Amino acid sequence: MIKNIEIKIFLISIIIMTGISLIFENIFYKNFQNQFLLFLIPLIWPGLAHGSLDIQIAQRAKIITNNRELSVFLCLYIFLAFIFFLFWQRYPEFSFAIFLLLSIYHFGESDSTLALKKNLSFLEIFARGSLIIGIPTIIYFNDVSTIFKYLNISENFSEIIYFLSIIMISLSIFLILIIIRKITNFKNIKNSFLFEIFLITFCFIYFEPLIAFSIYFCFLHSIRHLLREQKYFRITFAELFYKTIPITLLTFIFLISIFIFLDLNTIDFKYLSLTFISLSCLTVPHMILVNRVKKINVLK
Template sequence: MNYKIKKINLNHSFIFFIICNIFSFTLIKFNDLIISPIVCLLLILVIGVSHGSLDHLKGKKLFKILNIKQFSIFYLLYILMAILIIILWMAIPSTSLLIFLTVASYHFGKEDTQFLINEFSYLNQLLYFLKGLLVILAPLYFHFNETLVIFKFLLIENELFYSSLEFIETNKLILVGIILSTFSSMVLYLNKFEIKKFTIFLDYFSILILNYYLSPLIAFTIYFCFLHSIRHSISLVYEIDKISFKNGINIFVKKALPLTILTAIISLIGLYLLNGIYDLDNSILKIIFIGLASLTFPHILLEYFLEKNEK
């Protein structure tokens, strides 16, 4: 990524950091302010999901590299992978959650940072994972019991799972993980230093502020929609038109709209069906996190195979 994309992302991180502080101050000032889970779901469906809504175009690019003519195979594989993740979650929820959190940590760290890094190394991959781990550990550190309630809503009923988490929390291992994440951010920041890498620490403090003041669901929604997803969308806009960012945004919106709408419709149908079994908030949490897991795995695999075959 060149100077332009780094500057755009630095400005984005700075604005996001300011908004996090203003929003947190507002919450303290009006401590009865409540954001409904349905608002979180709608934000994720409209803004969060859209950053993966160009996967079909990436799929076409990958199939062209692999010289595969039948593009319908891509849609079939993508959908089957998403359905498989949901089935596995229903069958082995504790294992599925652990794998999802591990994969998500790497994905968040990599997608939020790689535009600043010019070289591939296994050390950088480890640093990406540790950096992204902050998104997972911060809610556990600041709101441990509330986070456990969310896990229970996600069909996690394994007592060993919860006793392990309580052991980790009691022995300050969550704090150790946050310290390691902090160290990884420092290494990424200082290695081949340039001022635009301050983006890393703006993001770091934004995530801590969000999770300190807000509930886990709201903190994750704001991070996922307005930092992670927008950052990924910025890179897609830049790929579409490297000269006119405004034109790139217009094209991106037009291309992203169909799959974003389709995903939203499927999610709302799922919410309607689940609401016949569970209460509304419980159903929303299932749609958000199990639904995101089902989309995240094929999305990450596509990114991996495209990146590998382009090289």
């Protein structure tokens, strides 16, 4: 029996998307634009919305205690995202490498569910994060390299990521076996962990990279983070939803303005990739904040 609601939602989303991908294969197969549009709403909520309460989290974690610190926090948050964006334009491959490393750690840390000792917790963090990046890079290398190309990443650098992904996945399998051995006496925990790893693996093997990541990001990673925020702030899910609306709405208006001024039927996908780079840069301070507050036992 599946106890965690985010796992149930993730499973249901996989089942629904399997049906959609089979019925509408001619619409979504190898079509990045249609795949992006399919997930536009869930990418906004719960996707982007899961980072909309960063200010409240920083306040609760005593990182922000007054208006002056709030101003400094906002300036640093925006400045870091802006500087990373400029750095990406000048040094795309180096910036992308940093972004991937941050993503591996962030996804692994945020989605870790096992209460392992500190010296063992990195095993789960690395294993989880590597699956998200490594599997699609290996299974769908041509698709991934095409996406990378839109992000100003060269083919040679894509091949380097491919070979590193093989190493990461090999290590992940080994680490997962170690983790299973460590929790073998905790049957329910072990079964839940294995089932989630199976779902993540299936998702990134069966679906094309953009669809797989959107399913994972929206319906597992973001939902899990929002549920932790609900518990952290001790509020109902409805109250949590309303709290996320202001920042999420601003993001939604920003995206809508792009689609109003750009004709998606005539422009190159590179304009959407610029939007992706911008949003990716905005997640950098979010990832740093979340990893910071988890280290001080917040959002566990």
